Every structure is written in C-alpha cells, then in structure tokens.
Amino acid sequence: MQSTPDLSRLLNELETLASFSDAPAPAVTRVVFSAQDLAARAYLHRLFSEAPLELRTDAVGNTFARWVGGDSSLAPVATGSHTDAVPHSGRYDGTIGVLGGLEAIRALQRGGFHPRRSIELLVFTSEEPTRFGIGCLGSRLLSGVLSPEGARRLKDGDGRSLEEILRQAGFDKSLEDVRLADKFYHGFVELHIEQGTLLER
Ligand SMILES: [Zn+2]
Numbered sequence: 001m002q003s004t005p006d007l008s009r010l011l012n013e014l015e016t017l018a019s020f021s022d023a024p025a026p027a028v029t030r031v032v033f034s035a036q037d038l039a040a041r042a043y044l045h046r047l048f049s050e051a052p053l054e055l056r057t058d059a060v061g062n063t064f065a066r067w068v069g070g071d072s073s074l075a076p077v078a079t080g081s082h083t084d085a086v087p088h089s090g091r092y093d094g095t096i097g098v099l100g101g102l103e104a105i106r107a108l109q110r111g112g113f114h115p116r117r118s119i120e121l122l123v124f125t126s127e128e129p130t131r132f133g134i135g136c137l138g139s140r141l142l143s144g145v146l147s148p149e150g151a152r153r154l155k156d157g158d159g160r161s162l163e164e165i166l167r168q169a170g171f172d173k174s175l176e177d178v179r180l181a182d183k184f185y186h187g188f189v190e191l192h193i194e195q196g197t198l199l200e201r
Helices: 007-018 035-050 095-110 137-143 148-152 162-168
Strands: 028-030 054-057 063-067 077-082 085-089 119-124 187-189
Touching: 007 035, 007 095, 028 035, 035 054, 035 063, 035 095, 035 119, 063 095, 077 095, 095 119, 119 137, 137 148, 148 162
Parallel strands: 077 119, 077 187
Antiparallel strands: 028 085, 054 063, 063 119
C-alpha cells in the first residue's frame, strides 16, 4: 500500500492557516474565540468535511473529525493538536499536529486503507493560556481534570466569562457533556514542535 503525504499541499494549508492572524506575517497571533480564530476554525472545518471526515464540535469548541472505521465496537485511535496561537508565535506550533494529522489521514485514504478502528482528528480548544489564564482548557474538560463548574468561573482579561464568550461564538451546548468516558480512545499520538531542549538532550 502506497501512502505518501502530499507535502506541498500540507505546506500550502499551513500557510493559509497562518494567514488567520492578528499580527502581520511571519508572526501569528490567534487568540481563542477571536474573529481570526473563528475564521480559522471555519477554514479547517471545510478541509475536514472535504476529506471527508465526520465533524462534531462540543460545548467548549473542541473539534472532532472522524474517519469512521469498519468496526464501531472498537475504541477509535486519535491524533491532533491545537490551532490557537500565543501573540507573535510561529506558524507550526499546534497547527502541524492538526494539518499534519489531516494529511496523514488523507494519505491513508489515497492509499486505499480501510481502518477497522475509527481514526479521529482532534482540535483542542485553547491550549494556550493567553485568554483565560489556563492552558489546555479543552483537553482539561475532556479528561475531567477541569470540572464544568471550574470552567464557568473562568473569565478573560476583560472580565467576560467563558460561557458568555462561547454563546457569542455560537457554541450553545452544555459543558457537562464535554467530558469523554474513560478509555474513550484506544490510543493518541500528537505531532508537535519541540520548544525546549529536553528532547534534544
Ligand atoms: Zn503548541
């Protein structure tokens, strides 16, 4: 089976995603639920739908794009990362884990692979603490490390609550339904840039 990723397409998509920014290129500033973040989400949803993957978005804006496998009784395997960006960051932080995961799925599709387990691509909401002062907001809620009550107490620098901002951004589901069951995923792998020296050492 031949499954070669289309690198020029991937680089093009990374470049397009980087253009959704409140800072001039090559810097990227994309704070969660800003107009640029919402536009970037819409762009990604289009790419996911075209793959085609089944889309789901939860109450805090975590996005799940699923390649449905042949055996629905098996737990899916997952990959993904984040697309929010701290002020004046680079274009690959988080985004390579999302668009790289998407291209990996498309390469497998082109190669004629049919997964037994579903393969799910995740985009975690607000990995960066820029807006709400807490990192990994989406994945904390998914794993139950942060409770819905704890999330309701979060406010941004302008004193606006997370729920108010979610409603305004069009997310109207219940935060109680974000948490995933234990062992929901069979496995998870994230492609992410290395930002420290630990791995290198
Ligand atoms: Zn990151």
